[in-house]
């Protein structure tokens with residue numbers, strides 16, 4: 001084995017520390033997995049496969065399960081049977097419940113106070129920690145990279161491998177540093193920043209790379225904002241994204257249930273501090289952006305990289321991709337996006353359903369009403385987020401404004417749980433994917449920040465949240 005080079009990136013340090021067998025010729029490397037998160041959609045066949053081979057789960061104590069994708073979000077009394085959207089959804093949930101019971105895996109099940117979207121609860125419970133390798137049969141596992149972990153999505157076959165061996169086969173990705181200098185202007189959110197980065201890179205622009213986000217604007221982000229940024233890394237084609245752990249990270253982790261305590265926490269901090277990329281570490285690609293030039297962003301097409309500042313017009317539709325996307329969205333080439341009528345507003349998902357996201361949306365909505373005819377769903381990312389939001393009265397703000405306050409889950413982000421739009425409806429959504437049909441057949445999705453979503457709910461049309469803020473401040 002060759003000795004690691006003296007200057008290494010954050011990614012390389014984690015990779016080297018988890019290498020069980022290096023990559024040789026056409027054979028990928030074998031990596032040890034510190035944390036395996038599972039949910040009901042991508043785990044059933046993996047369990048069946050290992051059971052058929054008579055294998056056990058290698059580390060049930062390093063495996064954690066939740067119910068999120070197929071779970072209805074309509075209010076339900078504890079212990080009452082859930083009303084599933086389909087028989088398939090019910091079966092997925094029941095199989096995960098059985099599999100966890102049989103293999104001794106902790107499950108944040110129906111009546112657990114820990115339940116929520118897998119990428120919301122991992123960090124919340126302190127399961128997600130700097131320097132770890134984290135995998136899940138879910139592409140948005142990149143979210144956990146916000147803590148300086150190497151976290152990536154895997155397929156169902158690999159879920160089976162990890163259950164049985166606690167290892168995963170991986171080809172070593174290349175590295176890309178995205179440096180964001182400057183300060184984000186007032187009213188410009190982490191969601192706007194990542195949409196701008198994806199628009200700059202393109203949907204495949206970071207393919208084969210792990211992105212490390214760095215620079216003054218990244219360092220200034222809270223943990224929840226960093227999660228929003230890392231969450232969407234894969235929408236630029238990246239294998240994952242990560243951010244060096246720092247004092248913001250440590251403060252967020254301090255006291256969380258699975259985080260180290262007391263002296264062990266102090267020792268962990270010393271190890272975590274050493275993870276940051278060495279000063280002269282080399283990246284395979286470098287991209288730079290100036291945060292101070294950014295505005296609130298929205299998408300105009302059916303891919304997350306088809307994003308533009310909210311005051312921009314839809315593109316001219318010269319490329320065939322662009323023309324097809326505009327036709328699906330029902331936008332004319334060159335048409336202003338601001339003022340486009342909205343049918344549904346969705347605040348939720350692993351991108352933007354944490355407490356700070358709900359606060360942002362509530363701050364805009366307070367004292368206003370959702371435009372009659374517009375349906376607004378607010379779906380907290382977890383039971384913990386729901387409770388915390390209720391404790392500070394955010395649910396009352398949403399209800400008073402005419403929005404629906406729901407139980408945690410993936411909800412309209414993926415529309416496999418009963419929450420969806422109707423064909424042709426325009427949804428302003430705080431989620432991460434605007435693919436055709438993602439939120440229901442024929443539904444047109446516009447991705448935006450929680451503040452833009454809330455402003456659009458009030459206006460009944462795509463609206464700039466800075467306008468509402470000015471109105472609020474004038475009052």
Ligand SMILES: CC(C)[C@H](C(=O)O)[C@@H](O)C(=O)O
Pocket residue numbers: 041042069137138139140153414
């Ligand atoms: C269901 C799951 C496999 C999927 C993913 O991998 O991301 C989902 O979470 C999504 O957001 O599309």
Ligand code: SF4
Pocket residue numbers: 068069117118119138140349350351409410413414431432
């Ligand atoms: S909230 Fe959406 S993106 Fe996140 S895990 Fe669920 S379905 Fe996937």
